[in-house]
Amino acid sequence: MATTHWLTVKVPLASCTIASGAEDILNEVAKLEQIDVKTVGCMGLDFIDPWIELEADPYPPAIYAHVTAKDVERLVQEYLAGNLASAYALRRRTEQPTGQDAIPVLAELDAWKHQTKWVTRNCGIVDPESVDDYVALGGYQGLQRSLGMTPEDVIEELKQAGLRGRGGAGFPTWLKWNICREQAETPKYVIANCDEGDPGAFMNRLLAESDPHRILEGLMISGYTIGAEKGFIFVRAEKPLAAKRLEKAVDDARAAGYLGEHILGSRFNFDVDVFLSAGAFVCGEETAMIASIEGGRAVPRQRPPYPATKGYHDHPTTINNVETLAHVATILTEGRDAFPRGTTKTPGTKVYCVTGSVKRTGAFEVAIGTSIRQLVYEIAGGPPEGREIKAFQIGGPSGGCIPASMADLSLDYETLQAVGAIMGSGGIVVIDDTNCMVDIARFFVSFTKAESCGKCLTGRVGTRILAETLDRIVQGKGAPSDLDNLATVCTSMTTASLCALGRTAPNPVLTTLKYFEDEYAAHILERTCPSLVCSPLITYHIDAARCIGCTVCARNCPANAIMGELKGVHVIDQTKCVKCGTCIAVCPQQAISKRTGGE
Amino acid sequence: MKNPIMALQDAQNAHGYLSKATLQAIAKNLDLPLSKVYGIATFYHQFRLKPVGEYVIYVCKGTACHAKGKETFSQYLRELLGLREGETTTDDGLFTVEYARCFGCCSLAPVIMIADRRGFSSQIYGHLTPAKLRKILKDYKTEHLTIPQRVL
Secondary structure, eight states: OOOOOOEEEEEEOSHHHHHTTHHHHHHHHHTOSSEEEEEEOOOSOGGGOSOEEEEOTTSOOEEEOSOOGGGHHHHHHHHHTTOOTTOSEESSOOSSOOSOTTSOBGGGSHHHHTOOOSTTTTTTTSOTTOHHHHHHTTTTHHHHHHHTSOHHHHHHHHHHHTOBOTTTTOOBHHHHHHHHHTOOOSOOEEEEEEOOOSTTOOHHHHHHHHOHHHHHHHHHHHHHHHTOSEEEEEEETTSHHHHHHHHHHHHHHHHTTSSBSSGGGSSOOBEEEEEEEOOOGGGGSHHHHHHHHTTSOOOOOOSSSOTTTSOGGGSOEEEEEHHHHHHHHHHHHHOGGGSOOOOSSSOSEEEEEEEESOSSOEEEEEETTOBHHIIIIIISOOSOTTOOEEEEEESGGGSEEEEGGGTTOBOSHHHHHHTTOOOTTOEEEEEETTSOHHHHHHHHHHHHHHHOOSOSHIIIIIHHHHHHHHHHHHTTOOOTHHHHHHHHHHHHHHHHOSSHHHHHTTHHHHHHHHHOHHHHHIIIIIOOOTTSOOGGGEEEEEOTTTOOOOOHHHHHOTTOOEEOOTTSOOEEOTTTOOOOOHHHHHOTTOOEEEEESOO | OOOHHHHHHHHHHHHSSOOHHHHHHHHHHHTOOHHHHHHHHHHSTTOOSSOOOSEEEEEEOSHHHHHTTHHHHHHHHHHHHTOOTTOOBOTTSSEEEEEESOOSOGGGOSOEEEEETTSSOEEEEOSOOHHHHHHHHHHHHHHOOOOOOOOO
């Protein structure tokens, strides 16, 4: 390229962007001359994946959305010629007149302007595999500042900031740390929980893949504060990139002197092991996680004693979610006064993952107390054209389904609990009118049934009864008495289960029974599925008036259940149909539809 | 003493699965009863006690994938591969279908991950449609694609 410009190209390499082709882009970018390539993590705007960012003087840095490898050369040429028209957004407006006023600045976009970037501030900006880059952006200053304070002062700082655990329960972080710090027994341990088990939640993966040193810094501060010299990061083997980035962060931090003995010239010694979790949802329960790190089955035990007094090998242990630890590092770096305002009871921000039926999916960080409406409709853009939101599923399998009419609720621990959901990890799956709420409840219960460790009766048998009852209902074999039975079993589980998994597993059933009873009634009394989801209750039909006999459906049917000749009307053999829905997806005439009841 | 979970992870990475002989060897080396090692191996999702095909297709069972039609999609995949009731590996030993909880790529739902049997490399495929899935399977069948090792 005949140019004197020196170009920086940022390419995001995270699970989500790699799956949408970022590695091909990187290979293409590597062929260019006179450029710096910087690999970064994900900035949470999953709906523009894969994106790249170009920056060369005198133009403002520009972000391009939905890039493919073959676009790269053209986009670079355009950009270096001063034509930014293809850009999705500008990272910031520069003072030079660009003549590109129509291109929005990132901070003006609906998906960005309502966010409060606090723990995710570096995501998509810092190179997650470079400790130097993290330090250049202010990293490890929180650790340095902490080491100059007494542990009591660090705890006071977190108390004044008002930080509560972001893993779900919202327990005050300072209090948890203080209990552990006051234990006389040594050694003590600290654990970072990166065992993200909630389907629909990926904020931990995003932080671990995009800014792993922030997590590590928070873990070091927790070690210093409670008096531990050893930490573990517990991360899912199912999320291999997150695990590799955390391992690299630990190795690099050790090489740079942030781990080891006499850290930053202090008397603090600390080291970290990354422990690959073999995968079990119940590991989210802290006593189960400790059992797993000790090498056994992840079975929770009765609390108290809490891990703060008797944890890893019966020593005092503090476990924090990685998002909490990222908050710790940021608060200690920026100072408690900079901690964003949330609600009176819960200051600060929370990262929510919004997926399902919305225009803009992704991970968005907003102040605690933001309404569901603002998050789902303004930031995530509401439902796609032609769809209507029916419910918000908040907090994973332990959470609940809140009807769309309650969109004005504030997202904070107390409000969500009052309506039967939980903050949980902060996953929000937006459910639209093509989903059946009974089926959704069945989905979660089959999940918790499979994940129950089997130790307590209510967890083991309760989840099984719920699953079998819901299975019957979605097959059209339910009885009116099933609803009362479900409620009774749910109550037993919430009161008598050993751990939070068992106590919260009924939430999806309780909330759908409360807010969507009409759907249960349709399945039980009319043997219909109004949302046309539950396959035993639906049949597929071809509209003879619309069918043009193109044979596409017959050729695509995996069960050979569609008969008909070229240019003749096709018919579905109901005895062979496996109800996979492929014919509806491929029919060019929209001639195939689902029906429920009647037959 | 070595942690049994790590020993099982290493063994599975080496062999692709955990045979009875492997479990016995680990129990002996760690001086643990076989029942305890077996108990751990059957508790966690990561471990499998049966050999698998050359490629393991993990169908995401997460909420977003479910809401976008995972159930019917997984039925379609099984029909395409010609798997009969109760079967998980194809007759030619090329593919095994398993289920995963969530890869955290919910924005790409519905999602599958195809991994080599030892789990050293994997590739996630998102926004799946019947046509896209058929093409992916065809590519793996005809070209015996090597899954790229992650850039790290």
